Amino acid sequence: MSEIVDYELYEVPPRWLFLRVETSDGLVGWGEPVVEGRAHTVRAAVEELLDDYLLGMDPNAIEDHWQEMYRGGFYRGGPVLMSAIAGIDQALWDIKGKRFDAPVYELLGGKARERIRVYQWIGGDRPEGVADAAREKVDAGFTALKMNATPELRRIDNPQAVADAKERLRAVREAVGPEIDVGVDFHGRVSKPMAKRLAAELEEYEPFFIEEPVLPEHNDALPEIAAKTSTPIATGERMYSRWDFKEVFEQGAVDLIQPDLSHAGGITEVKKIASMAEAYDVAMAPHCPLGPIALASCIQVDACSPNALIQEQSLDIHYNETSDVLDYLDDPSVFDYEAGYVDLPDGPGLGIEIDEDHVREMADEAVDWHNPVWRHDDGSVAEW
Template sequence: MTEIVDYELFEVPPRWLFLRVETADGTVGWGEPVVEGRSKTVRTAVEELLDTYLLGEDPSRIEDHWQTMYRGGFYRGGPVLMSAIAGIDQALWDIKGKQLDVPVYELLGGAVRDRIRVYQWIGGDRPSDVAEQAREQVDAGFTALKMNATEEIERVDDPATVEAAATRLREVREAVGDEVDIGVDFHGRVTKPMAKRLVEKLEPYEPMFVEEPVLPEHNDALPTIAEHTTTPIATGERMYSRWDFKEVFEDGAVDVIQPDLSHAGGITEVKKIAAMAEAYDVAMAPHCPLGPLALAACLQVDACSSNAFIQEQSLNIHYNETSDVLDYLADPSVFDYEDGFVQIPDGPGLGVEIDEDHVREQADGDVDWHNPVWRHADGSVAEW
């Protein structure tokens, strides 16, 4: 039996945390455990889990390790713990695939596809210049885009705000035509009364989906919002386990789930969430505005999940101002996009090779990203 003998954590720009796990036979597995803006908190959780449960253990018992990390603590769930588990889980699968010399998807039943469609972000945090950016991305070969619906928005806002959101989507639709899909992200910024108005106003321009129309703590409002549109409803980036997703499957309001492979328990858990979704005829588009390890983990699950239909990725996203996805890869061509698709990486483990020297160099700097705190005109905190 080989055993886990060491691990290291690297906070790297723009806002990522990488985990390196090493076994006694020299195999190295990588994962990406992070909550954007809370990397130091998650780092401590990862250290606690590895020191308490995994050092000295056989890395191949992935399901048992997952259950131990999750159920071994009386208090469980939530973004910090589940993100810590997720990154460790990714690293364990990377190790297992490398030791058996196969990609992870081969260990999960084999591939149902050779490649998957990806979408590209446009417009930034406060959406602007969306039509021109949309044209540029379509010219670059993307066939699907995503944009924020609004900037900060009041609990009950004026008609001009609703009209501005509709105008932005209309301009993008007119710029790219009907053969390009456009996802619209409400980002949890919108309250139930405004979400009802917005989904009706956006519907004529046929968005691919409206994402997180309300915060996940208000998922009970999704059936009401769904009654106001035929546009697919998407949510899930701030839901962390199959138990969080159970309610939205049962009430039937959600059409697309978006679990994050670095937040929702990793490969082990998201494969189970995908299977649950399939039973309810719900599609999957994993959330991934993160780094190369998170994306590689997503693609391994996409490869063997028949209900996965499109993949988020963060190349050139507005958050990546100092470093980008490809900077940390020894072979960036693994994420070459062609005709709006990316091939499923077929190398062993996660299928990507990390440039470890570059990671160590970047980790020497000060990385302290936090999302902005927005405020309404009256000074109260707005949802970002």
């Protein structure tokens, strides 16, 4: 019987944590367990799970391992534990796919499509220059974009703040025309009263969706916000399990869910979340402003999920100032984008080959990424 015999963790720029898991018969699987800005914390959780539960175990029993890691500690859920489980789960699926010489999606029932659409970020954290950036990305072949709606906002802000957000979206819409989809991310930095106002005002320029209009702890406000607009509502990047998503499915206010394959329990859990969403006629667009292992994991689930709509990816995103997605791959062409789509990989496991020498080299670099702390004019902390 094959056993899990070793693992290594690599913190690499710009803000990622890679996990390498090895079996007694020489198979290697990769995962990406990280909470952006909390890599050290998640590293400790991964080490605890592997040392306490998985070393010496059969790597094939993925569902049983998932249940043990999730339920075995009594306290469960949340970003740290679920991200640690997610990265381990990705690595175990990578191993299983390599064992059977098949992509993970073949082991999950087979593909439901030949390719998946992708979108590209524009404009940065405090959105600016969005019209020019939109033209550039459309010229590069993308047919869907996403931008932040606003910089930091007061809980109840002035009419100019709303007008500025509306003007940015107008400029993008006029720059790219009606055939390009433009998602607008509220980033959880908008309070309920401002979300209602913005949702209504932005509708004129037909956003693809409005994302995370309020923080998940205020998901009870989503029906009220949805009542103000016909624009699809998206959320889910800070929700970590099918139990977190259950409430929004039952509300009926969300049209697009965005679970993160490196935060929401990995391939095992997100496939279940996708199936739940399908039963409620809700589409899925996995959150992924992360690295190549997370993206490869997303595409495996997209491939076999009929309700997968589009895939976020972080090539050239504003966070990737020191390293980018393709830098860590032996064959970057696996993520070639054509006409706004990426083809499904046909390699075994996650369908990517990690450049281990480059990973080890970059792991020697100092990495200490933390999200900025923004403050309002009065000195109080603002949502980033």
